[in-house]
Amino acid sequence: MQEQQQQKLIHTFSALADIGQEVAHKNNFQEMIQTSLHLLLGSLAIMRGGVARYSKFGHELNFLAVRGLGDDFPLSASLEMSDEREFLNTGMSDIELSQAKMLAFFQRYQKVLDRKRIEMIMPLIVRDQLVGIVFLGEKATGEPFTKEDKAVIQAMARHIGVGIHQRNLMAELNRRAEENRQLYEGMRMTYKDTVRAFATAIDCKDKYTEGHSVRVGRYSEIIAEELEWKEEEIEGVAVAGYLHDVGKLTVEKTIINAPYRINAKESKELNKHPGVGYEILLPIQHPYADVPLAAKYHHERLDGRGYPDGLKDNEIPYIAKIVSLADSFDAMTTDRPYKRRRPFNEVIEDMHRNAGTQFAPELVRAFCSGILKEVTGENKSRRFRRLLGPEYMEAEGLEMSLKDALNGMNATKPLTLIASG
Numbered sequence: 001m002q003e004q005q006q007q008k009l010i011h012t013f014s015a016l017a018d019i020g021q022e023v024a025h026k027n028n029f030q031e032m033i034q035t036s037l038h039l040l041l042g043s044l045a046i047m048r049g050g051v052a053r054y055s056k057f058g059h060e061l062n063f064l065a066v067r068g069l070g071d072d073f074p075l076s077a078s079l080e081m082s083d084e085r086e087f088l089n090t091g092m093s094d095i096e097l098s099q100a101k102m103l104a105f106f107q108r109y110q111k112v113l114d115r116k117r118i119e120m121i122m123p124l125i126v127r128d129q130l131v132g133i134v135f136l137g138e139k140a141t142g143e144p145f146t147k148e149d150k151a152v153i154q155a156m157a158r159h160i161g162v163g164i165h166q167r168n169l170m171a172e173l174n175r176r177a178e179e180n181r182q183l184y185e186g187m188r189m190t191y192k193d194t195v196r197a198f199a200t201a202i203d204c205k206d207k208y209t210e211g212h213s214v215r216v217g218r219y220s221e222i223i224a225e226e227l228e229w230k231e232e233e234i235e236g237v238a239v240a241g242y243l244h245d246v247g248k249l250t251v252e253k254t255i256i257n258a259p260y261r262i263n264a265k266e267s268k269e270l271n272k273h274p275g276v277g278y279e280i281l282l283p284i285q286h287p288y289a290d291v292p293l294a295a296k297y298h299h300e301r302l303d304g305r306g307y308p309d310g311l312k313d314n315e316i317p318y319i320a321k322i323v324s325l326a327d328s329f330d331a332m333t334t335d336r337p338y339k340r341r342r343p344f345n346e347v348i349e350d351m352h353r354n355a356g357t358q359f360a361p362e363l364v365r366a367f368c369s370g371i372l373k374e375v376t377g378e379n380k381s382r383r384f385r386r387l388l389g390p391e392y393m394e395a396e397g398l399e400m401s402l403k404d405a406l407n408g409m410n411a412t413k414p415l416t417l418i419a420s421g
């Protein structure tokens, strides 16, 4: 007899250990609950039972696992607030159905519980919350549950309860993470839309260079892509391109739209736009830190002959070098009131010639390599064709100029990454 009891005890302990393992290691929640129920029923030779999870919001019990209860057992049951309170009052101890008839829940479900010969239930309570209920039928021997049996059931039920609670926490965490992601995505879209709207507003002021800011945004983006920058950095550079001329909003329209070469005084006025742009952009919380710097320094040159500060090579923020190249490229490839755009191959030759004095050589290289990929068909996105028109891409000697430029420059300089955040 003693040996039999010892065997039973060992069996129970190993089942308990198994449940612990299940809860800790199983990724599949449903499977974990099912195995736990089987272990619980098996260790005490209980004929039938089920594990239900309580949904506080829906006020319902949903069965996650059932065994031996037949096809007509309802897998969902409503649980009133008052039921919840009573279960919480009872705590995590067994309730034998014969003694529980006064509970409202039993009165509602008495018929089916009787029919299915459910003998005992145990509320699963974790951190003062009802997370579910275990339903159990009678033992195979027909004997009543002993005190030890009940202790085993309680211990196993505790494991199952923790498993359900963990799952609830995970679900809540995922829900919040998704909510945050959507909020962030929404803000990012709003920011992008605002930036584009601003670019269009800047471009409206200058009737001769329609779409300039938008194109500079795109070219800057392409250069950053060719440099294989991270997604948020590419976005940052694009934004810098879109907004680089925002300072022009404060410059007289007559100066911007002058159909002749402007005089020194007008030029001085126009040359204030980088500084003004910087002032406008600085107080805004950009997702990318260097956007105001791009506005301020997009007219600087590597040789120090640019404006407003005459900065030299390493003193110029990297993002401004990119926008500067994109800006000049657009100026050369679009018609102006006093001059028509130059053939594509000449523009490439110009960039090649001025690499090292006006433009950063590694950027000219990245840009040319991006154009060449489209000319040779390696890149099928047609991004340059769309921005420049298909006939412009047919310029004679374009491929040659691109290859010359690429062979004539070595991009050995380490790249400085922009700060994002």
Ligand SMILES: [Fe+2]
Pocket: 244, 245, 273, 298, 299, 327
């Ligand atoms: Fe500008």
